[in-house]
Amino acid sequence: MIRRAVGALDQRTGGGSVLAKTLRYVFPDHWTFLFGEIALYSFLILVATGIYLTLFFEPSSTQVVYHGSYAPLQGQEMSKAYASAVELSFDVRAGLLIRQVHHWAALVFLAAIVVHLMRIFFTGAYRKPRDVNYYVGLTMLVLAVVEGYAGYSLLDDLLSGMGLAIGNAVALSIPFVGGQLGTLIWDGRFPGGEAFFSRLFIAHVLIFPVLIGSLMALHLTLIAIPKHTQFRGRGRSEANVVGTPLWPGYALRSLGLLFCVAAVLFALGGLVQINPIWQWGPYEPYLGTNGAQPDWYLGWLIGALRLMPHFDLVIGSYTVIPNPFWGGVLFPAVVFGFLYAWPAIERRRTGDRAQHNLLDRPRDNPRRTAIGAALFTWVATIFFAGAADRAFVQLGVPYEAQLWGYRAASILLPIAVYFLTRRICERLREGEGHPGRGSGARVLARNREGGFEQIGAGGPTGVTPADRGN
């Protein structure tokens, strides 16, 4: 039956052989390969829940009076955007579930991409011929961060309004074009003109999703053409791929993962409250609240804005580069610029221009691993600095002292982590040179007399357990 259907299709499109090839496509088995799939499946959930939300949400800053079922906001003036989001949460059956699943899925989507990126970086999977695909992936990460920000900014609650105020200040801070850019995007001065919310909406539901979706298709194609990478192992070489074929083994497993991801997201959406916008209240430019925090994937930027010393670049009596530029534009530009440039930097430094289909383990390339760990530490330290105000409220550590501590840590920790990681990787590698696999064991052989004697020294490097102890 299936054979007949495939045959019929094949005689008309020539697709049969492609289909057969696809079904035979081999996926190497390793648990770290799942992060990309989790990101892909979170995106599917985001699109599905997002389409549902657009059926109820009204992206308009027109002021209305709330008459929904949430009593504390009864009779209050607010924008249509906020009112429709509150109504969606209280008066649409399953509305709150879908909205919370959408928010959770966004958090998981970004987290999965970041972990996936770390896997790609630390195993050297970005090397030729996959460097182009690495750039595609990085671009998707940038787009996903902007997409997430646009998403939670749409609701026009107090938190999202404060986020937009900062976003507008960051846009204004770009040298020379900032003033124009800020007023162009916002359709006037902050909080923006009539057109702003419909622009933000179309960016969130059409422009960015289509860009991300297209890049995702390109990403998957560029994975399939040179086929998957794999770790070294018996029977695995640069020339082959060893793993589970798509059909039936891998497809069912991956579909299983899809439903598990969906299950976790719906469980979170149903059971764990997220972004209770009715508690924040509607946004007005003259309102603010203490303890405001963005979604996690913007934590590194609020940290950078808070850590940056008060410094503007001033020429004469005019501000050329205002302060938000350093943390809001320059910092992410340096981080992503480094990540984009890395494959080329490594090629130039090592002179290695060969094709690589076998992955390194992090220890196989101590310097790369150390650089990656240092970069991650730098970003993570600044990320945690963004939560210093919470640590002040919860633990009572003075905010000023924390700020200076984080400033020092953001410079010293990456350096320390670099040397520590390198040392650990080198130690692990040394241990492995020995047949005893890092235990410091010696190979003994029985001699003619019935006794035992050691073959060779303690290992290729001559390390003995006593040496190892210090």
Place this chain on the structure above:
Amino acid sequence: MIRRLLAPAAAAELLIAALLGLAGLAGLGFVAVYAFAGGDTQLLGVALALALGLLGAALLIASRTVFKQRQAEEERPDFALPGDGTEATAEAATTTPADGVDDASVTLRAGVEGVTRRRLLGAAAGAAGAGVGAAALTPIASLGPRVGKLLGESPWHDGTALVEENGLPVRAEELEVGSFLTAFAEGADKRELAAAVIVVRVEESELELPSERRDWAPLGLLAFSKICTHAQCAVSLFRYPLFAERSPGPALVCPCHYSTFDVLKGGERVFGPAVRALPQLPLRIEAGRLIAAGELSGAVGASWGGVREES
């Protein structure tokens, strides 16, 4: 004249270069009409049509003269079922990737062989690309109003009354020492960035205002823009010392990045990433009501490339 001196192909190249150059000019014409001729619809349409049409004409002429049109043959893919004897030929017809690369570069080179003045054509194509590209990007400028004085607009003038959120006038006796409230310029849109001010009251004897602001704070009442000069969140925290000897002095704090402004010194920044002082509004009291005695002392909101830095 040209025809007699140059080979026919060279004449065609000059024509193509001219067309490309004109396409670029027409594109710039579109930008000029957009910027200076008030965006006249008919002129805009004609300019863009000219730019695109000239570009198209140049490419068509190039395809007929400089790059030769040749007929080629390509194998059709075989959709027959596997195992009916046609596979072998299909296998043989496929070329290795390396061959394919060579083929492509040969084809490319053969096409360019006829071009003797590559540089001229390249420059012309660049001009056309720049002009048409500029024309394509220009409409983005319609997204928002031009900055102009927009970012500096403020509803505060000498004589503007301070009102509360419900529109009632702010009276001086409402505020005790150590308390604060949010007020707005009477008649202004409350959502306007510069409309909101935060009014605080401190002991008049503690004030350390600069000499030119000495009469801006009657009875120890001070008003500051409510929008932080760092990233324009609302400065909604007022820190007032409970025990003056040990606590830091009265200050306004922004909850977004904790920029802190000294109230006694006229909004001077004492902590956090903000650089500019919080703009102060001079006050006077008329029949118990708070009235602005002038304009705000600086630009409201985040700094940008046109803002003046005051001490």
